[in-house]
Amino acid sequence: MAIFNLKKREIDCKIVYYGPGRCGKTTNLEYIYKAFKKQVSGEMVSIKTEGDRTLFFDFLPIGLGKLKGCDVRVQLYTVPGQVQYKSTRKLVLKGVDGVVFVADSLKIRYEKNILSLKDLQQNLKDYDLSIFKIPLVMQYNKRDLAEKNIPLMSIEKMERDLNQQLKVPFFEASAITGQGVGACLKKCLMLTLQSLHKQLKWG
């Protein structure tokens, strides 16, 4: 849950990048760190293990400036996607205000996307949050690989597999080139702030 300091008129909220191992969550944050220098308000922290896989989390603080008279600060996190780190994912998810679900467009990762989305749903539920209610956007990542003739799923298929019931906004993206990354984050921020606005009755 976001921290809202009425006196100082500050709001601190948390967005988590979720998704299967190797889908590009860390690459998203790395791109944001480089491309949105002005908004970045501190160092990016990455805790990795062998093979550049996230072990615990990545953390990147950004500031959005004043919104409705309030200083808005956002903490971006990624979870470790590898299946065995379930309890770490849950820990990182604690206090989440909005989620970007990064799905891997590679055909071979079809099942992993679905499993990860279910894992997200369960972990949210353990915190009494519903995947249907939390501010959520979908990112279909690695679209650039189509040019290299690597088998990708069509957007229609990914929408059917992952978003048929959720019906949340989705973005085609390439975290490597940055295509879609900013738009996706902005949408998630917008939804999150709208929802906080309602919950905290701020503004």
Next chain:
Amino acid sequence: MDIKTQLKSLLQEAEIYRSQGLLDESKNRYNDAVELIQKNAQIKNKQNLLENIQKKINLVNNILSNIGKASTSPQLSSQVQNVIKNKFSFSDDQDSASLEGAIALAKFGQFESALKEFNELVKKKSVQIIAAKNIIRCYNALNLIDEAVVQYEKWLSSGLFPSEHLEKIRFFLENILERKGNKKILPHAPNVKESQDSIGNESYDSRFEDEEFLDISSITISLDKGPLKGKLVEFDVSFQSANIISVIIPEKDKKLIENLVIGATLNNIQFYSPIAIFKGNGVISAKTRIQSGPKKGNYRMDIKVVST
């Protein structure tokens, strides 16, 4: 697609998957390529090709084995530890927040730093039991359980803890020792008799789990059946092991003792822990009359927490 193009695209896929760290997938594609080569008579230079692919497969296997060997709790820089401490504590209350931060450090495998934090927190009454238990957990995780025993003995004479806190800590530590096959009997806190040894044969779970950290200190039950219907009763929790909590019902509360029968479901239990108050349901899993010691004649009731 002719064989050559097929082979080329298999190898290209394998390369990209490898570069993305999708190692099993990469291996699968290399193996598909091997199969394709072996099945086709018209491919020239077969042996050479196969050898090259085998080299790549070996490379992938190497990466896989390094990943398998990597440490899952590396020592983190102090900058990162500070992020963990600050960002993984959510309470408004200063001590509870520090406690959460220290627990997060332990969960992320930073036992030494967590120990430092917990050692400060045992000085704060409101969180000292949880802090002490976590010190024991840290030593256990570091494979230094003897240190925990030494620490407990120091606490005994430190004057830092009230006796009933020391008893809870002793019970917790003895359980961990027991699970390790160590039957050591620890000295009791002053002014407490050996009475409670029969209490709680449940084994303690010493993992750094979320649930485990919610040490419940007291509960209130609202009775919704029987002659005491509508009454609210409060109990201090004498022991907790995972999802089973034990409370003592005084001998004189005859009606209450009759009312609370084994197997009964208790809806609407309010649980109080130093960091949160929450509601849940439980089932009475045991109720026994205490046979000896200062609590003789009172009843011990175990409640299994079924949902919160």
